Amino acid sequence: MFCYQCEQTNKLAGLAGCTVAPGTCGKDETTADLQDLLIHQAKGIAQYAHRARALGVVDKDLDAFLLYALFTTLTNVNFHIPRFQQLIQEAAKRRDAIRDRYIEAATARGIPPETLFGPADFQPAEGLEQLLAQALHVSVRAGEASVGADVVGLRALILYGMKGVAAYAHHARVLGYQDDEVDAGVEAMLDYLAQDPTDIEDLLEHALGVGHLNLRVMELLDAANTGSFGAQEISSVRITPVKGKAILVSGHDLHDLQLILEQTQDQGIHIYTHGEMLPAHAYPELKRYPHLTGHWGGAWQDQQREFADFPGPIVVTSNCIIEPGRSYKNRLFTTGPVGWPGVRHLEHGNFAPVIQAAKAMPGFTADADTEKRLTIGFGRHTLLGVADKVVDAVKNGDISHFFLVGGCDGAASTRHYFTDVAARAPRDSVVMTLGCGKFRFNKEEFGDIGGIPRLLDMGQCNDAHSAIQVASALASAFQCGVNDLPLSYMVSWFEQKATAVLLSLLALGIKGIYWGPTWPGYMTPHLVQEFQSRFELKLISDAQSDLRAELA
Amino acid sequence: MANHEITAHTRDGQALSFVCGEDENLLGAAERQNIFLPSQCRKGSCGACVAKVRMGTYEIGAVHSELLHPRERAEGHVLLCRTTPHSSLALDLPYDHAFVRRQRVPERWAEILSLKTVAPGTRHLLLALDEDDLYGRAADFEPGQYMEIGVPGTTDRRAYSLANVTNWEGHLEFVIQQRPAGLFSRYLESAKVGDRLSVKGPLGVFTLQEHGLHPRWFIGGGTGVVPLLSMLRRMAEWGESHPAHLYFGAHDAESLFFTSVLRELQGELPQLQVKYCVSTVETRGEHQGNILDTLAADLKSAGTSPDLYLCGSPRLVQGARACALTHGVAPERIYAERFTSA
Incomplete structure (x- = not known):
């Protein structure tokens, strides 16, 4: 066995890579x-x-x-x-x-x-x-x-x-x-x-x-x-549960989510999103379902606790799945490319077994004591819709800088860097997020700048496309190149979609990206040097130093 | 009285620790510290709490010799409910960490939905769990596990393997060999649909190993076939493709049960081969002979060494294990549960 495709790969034995089963991800x-x-x-x-x-x-x-x-x-x-x-x-x-x-x-x-x-x-x-x-x-x-x-x-x-x-x-x-x-x-x-x-x-x-x-x-x-599903729009998402039967949908597949919403209509079942499914609440054709009730939990690495605590069946539609706990394995279902031994796999978009499980299980027996909410839906349509306001805020000096803090989350403590970046970013800066890395800090209060929220969630990791569109529009408005914008990229990676996104940013000629928490195992010291010199790609250090360098 | 540090490693390499005094057994000490290790009778007569001591000194109380062979005792095997430490101990537990509970085993109520005779002295019992706040209607268990059923009018419980798979209707299905002096057997003589029973579980670590693709051979004697049926049903419902053999042993042909159920199961699990093995020559008919002889012959000609799941009397399990080892099956690929009379 040899695998070094993810950030979590074993780095203890000199050469980065999982050589002994199970790999860090659990793969045998x-x-x-x-x-x-x-x-x-x-x-x-x-x-x-x-x-x-x-x-x-x-x-x-x-x-x-x-x-x-x-x-x-x-x-x-x-x-x-x-x-x-x-x-x-x-x-x-x-x-x-x-x-x-x-x-x-x-x-x-x-x-x-x-x-x-x-x-x-x-x-x-x-x-x-x-x-x-x-x-x-x-x-x-x-x-x-x-x-x-x-x-x-x-x-x-x-x-x-x-x-x-x-x-x-x-x-x-x-x-x-x-x-x-x-x-x-x-x-x-x-x-x-x-x-x-x-x-x-x-x-x-x-x-x-x-x-x-x-x-x-x-x-x-x-x-x-x-x-x-329509263009994302600014939406308020409940992140505390309500009383009633419940299904949790994890992963990225909005098509599966829509099928579940369709098949559970008028059945008294609340549908909750998990992890990267959060942006679903911002799409008009999904949020129109009244039983798309809220969001449960944070990023993928916490799923063993969050799934165990959820009182209903759970559907995992894409990455990330990690070894299911005994307490919830029998109510866990996979779809599409996902699979785990001993976990039921559903095909052909038929979610009847999930619905049956939801009706048999107790669901939430009471509303949460306090209702908490998140505001999301700042995709390109939303942001470009207020581009004039944003440009004016920059020209007036109300907004000094933008930070794109995007990518995957993971268990490593060094990922706290991304929380620190968001927390320490100047009060006159805007933090744009995408991917599941945001769950580390998206429940904090960031305030706004002249009505523009300081924390703008653009969606799933693939919504990097939105970020690129916004950057291009800003560059156009300011008549400069994207590298000349007051925009810094702090990108966290874990799996291979983040690798693809990084290559896209490099292909566009974007320089000076902060990347972390570590270099991929397959990047030799020589390759790292090449990427540093050609693309000015930087490994994250500490938030304070990196912020100082970016704001200098 | 000295307290000793006990460190236990589960089969998947995870460690847990607790302390145990010299005036208590390991199982009880763990539970006092909210570590609920798989167990059943708690008096050294079922073998459910077997473990192996890798290091340390201890004393082991009376244990039925069928459950702990002298050779196994010499190798350090113990029953946790009968073992008291004299020093710090390092233990190996023969199950994954997922089977270690941090809370007490659930106790619920259920109602008899049906009760039928499926062979002379063999009853099929179907229960429906009451809905409750914590579990709803769900019957959540692993194939191969068992429940303890409270015997009405007494404080005693009896353990029976589940024949069905985890389900959302709350159904618990059992096949019970009635014994003339059996406490629950006597209750069953007057039991009727609608009776209410307390059930505790799921319990047990004799479950399907989900990783790997080795052929799966299931060897069950009498109602020992019940947990194996649960495993096969699970394979059918989950669409698992492992080659599968079932050896169903009985004393005589009349004692065989669920033959039509198994035929139906073969429709859903086409790779399943079933061999009925009958000991008594007079009633054997077209069936195979002694189950161990049949197993030995098949192991001899098998191309790929299978994973073996054994369930039945201690004699059957020991015989099948010895047969498998003789034919080169690795010990770690033999999973077994021994039935003892209750």
């Missing part, structure tokens, strides 16, 4: 190895799909499978060995099918079809033990002895960025938003990785290519969310 060796195999197969599928597309053969169902397969291997998504065995066998069949279509199309055009090797040629074994033996040869660090850690690190950066791309594209797709340019980009990038590239400059260029691809994907997901 078999799951880790099967995920490596599935990634290898995804590259093989892409080798043929990329060439088939050039001949006019497009298989959208296959592209959906690629996104789904990559998504299952994201941190804290799927730990279910039988699911990976099934996916591996399915991937082999799909690869054979696209290979045949490619050969047929090439032959029909009188072009000699290429004979492809590597992942394209991979045949998975039938038995588990044989599969695990095969996995030894396709680890993320395969070939490091001959090509070096820098090359392997950049390949990993591209692969992990692509996992983030796949997750966002999958969320858009389940809402009916698909884009050929994105599908082609995914195929091309995986095909590139299948060639085991070794040129550092070329790898760096492709890493930024992932960033560009992710910009298009975030735009697509933004269109999917706003097209399906």
Whole structure:
């Protein structure tokens, strides 16, 4: 077993990476190895799909499978060995099918079809033990002895960025938003990785290519969310429970949430969001359901306590899932790419078992003593709607600076940095948040500047697209580049969607981003130097020093 | 009286600690400190609180020899309810930390929904839990666990394995072998639909191991097949794809029960193979012979070593374990629960 895709990876043994099962996330060796195999197969599928597309053969169902397969291997998504065995066998069949279509199309055009090797040629074994033996040869660090850690690190950066791309594209797709340019980009990038590239400059260029691809994907997901549910609007969300039966919905999948809301209408069940599902309360087509009652809990790493305390069933629609406690495992359900052994998985959007569980369980037996609320919904539509007011506030000197404090949360105590940044930011500055890192401080009182709240939540991590739009609009208003704005980026990372977002920000030419709490395990000292010199990427230090530097 | 530091490690490597005096047993001392370790009879006759002492000196009281073989005692196995420390102890607990409770086991009330005879002297009992503030109607348990049912008119309880899976209707399903002198058996003779019973649980750590993909072989004698049925039903409901064998042992063919239930289950779990093993030649008919002989023959020809789940009399469990070890099944892949008469 070897995995270093997330921030939480083991850093105690010299080389960063989880080498002993279970990994820090709870992933066992078999799951880790099967995920490596599935990634290898995804590259093989892409080798043929990329060439088939050039001949006019497009298989959208296959592209959906690629996104789904990559998504299952994201941190804290799927730990279910039988699911990976099934996916591996399915991937082999799909690869054979696209290979045949490619050969047929090439032959029909009188072009000699290429004979492809590597992942394209991979045949998975039938038995588990044989599969695990095969996995030894396709680890993320395969070939490091001959090509070096820098090359392997950049390949990993591209692969992990692509996992983030796949997750966002999958969320858009389940809402009916698909884009050929994105599908082609995914195929091309995986095909590139299948060639085991070794040129550092070329790898760096492709890493930024992932960033560009992710910009298009975030735009697509933004269109999917706003097209399906309307533009986010300023909304007040109850964060204390009310008496009654209850269902908790965690993860990022707004489509699943809408299905649950639809299927529980007029049944006396309150629906609560958890973690990254918080921004759902700002979308008009979701908040119109009167039983979308409130939000429960904070970021993903606290779920074992928060789920145990919730008196109803819980649905996890995407990352992050961590080992379920005995007290709530039987009322936990997964959907989509998510899986955990012994936890019921729901398919085809049928939430009847969840509703049955909600009706059988006691729910909240009384209203909370005190009603508490959060204000959210400062997506790009909201902020751009008051752009004139914001620009005036900057010109008048009422707003001196903006801080984008975005990204994932995690258990590490060093992440307190992001709380400190928000708390110590000057009173005449505005803090914009996205992702689940905000739960560390979003219940604090930040006040406002001339009616503009000092804490503006822009949404889920994919709403980085909104942040980019706002930054571009501000730059346009001030007739300067985005790097010249009084805007600082303090980005926390945990999993691979944050990797994709970082690559997008770098691809846009944004410099001086503060990144943390640690460098990724796959970033060698040399790669860190490269990123520091090319993009002025900085590792977070302490909030006071970083704020002083940014405000200087 | 000296207090000794007791450190215990669960199977998944988590540590817990408590102190225990020389005038109390380990199980009671842990509970005094709100650590509720899996247990049942608390008098050394069921084996539910077995653990292994890795370090330290102790004294162990009277224990039924079927529950703790002299060889096991020599290796440091103890029953926590019968063990008193003479020094600090380091213990290994044969279950995951999730099975250690910090609160008392729930006690609820239930009503008899149906009571049927499914084989001579074997009753099928279906209960419906009352709704309460803490649990609602939910019957929340792991497949393989058991409940203690209060015997009406007495302060005694009897433990029976659950045959169904966790559910939202509050149903608890049992199959009970009636014994002539059994306290609960005598109650069942006059029990009727609508009777109310107190139930305590879920209890027990004999549960399905959810990680891994090894084939699962289930070996049950008589009503020892009940918790195995719960595990198989769980596999069917969750759509688990592990290859599965069930060996259902009985003294005679008439004692077999739930054959139609198992046929239906095979419809939902196509990979399930069921072998009925009947000891008495006269009634064997088309069934297999002695369950241990059948198991030995299949283990010999098995391509992949399975995970084994054993439940039944101490004799059956010991025999099946010895058979499995002989055929190369790793000890840590054998999960067992022994039934004793109540």
